[in-house]
Amino acid sequence: MNGYNIMRLDVLTLFPEIFTGYLSQSLLKLAIGRSLVEVPLHNIRDWAIGKHRTVDDRPFGGGPGMVLKPEPVVEAVEAVQQMATSPGHLVMLTPQGRRLDQTVVEQLASHKRLLLLCGRYEGFDQRISDLLEPDEISIGDYILNGGEVAAMAIIDAVIRLVPGVLGDQESNQQDSFSPNLFAHQQRVLEHAQYTRPREYRGQAVPEVLLNGDHGQVARWREQNSLERTRDRRADLLNRKKQ
């Protein structure tokens, strides 16, 4: 035993192969290898019936594109729910959902099990939502071809909050005494960072970062962080604490 509680993120998609490269990548691969998270992939088409295993159909009332049929999706979700002791928190990826931010990520990370339901085509038959009452989530105000990239964004953001997944150095930033806490919660933007060389193409690293005075460094970073937030994302400063 590792002393941690394993988090399970089941993905339901018509394109499980989209996830395999991402899942075999460093941080997630390590987390899976250390049994901190597991990400089982499920192909919705496995629950479709008939010779053609049809998962989509033309919209009633006309219009472009195809709509995901209710039967294979609802039956896939119900079957996957029963694959573990807890049915899990069902998330549907859709541009009509509530917008993902760090507060929502924290809510999602509080569950031991998430089911991430990805759609393609023009969307889901409305009865899927009406019957399953999922937590509908969007990752921003633009249209993706499907929910898969959004599901990966959620997995990536959520696993960072699973205890033990990040290395010691990174996880220290989540310590409540860290000056970076607010940047981590995306209430302000992170300050500028520099590494060697001290000068590159006539551009010098700010002197204050080189002189070894930790108090001065901390003050410079706080100032820089606030300036950038004011210049680039003033909306973050005006946002009420959630």
Ligand code: 6GU
């Ligand atoms: Cl979750 N799905 C799709 N198709 N497009 C999106 C999205 C989700 N979030 C933002 N755009």
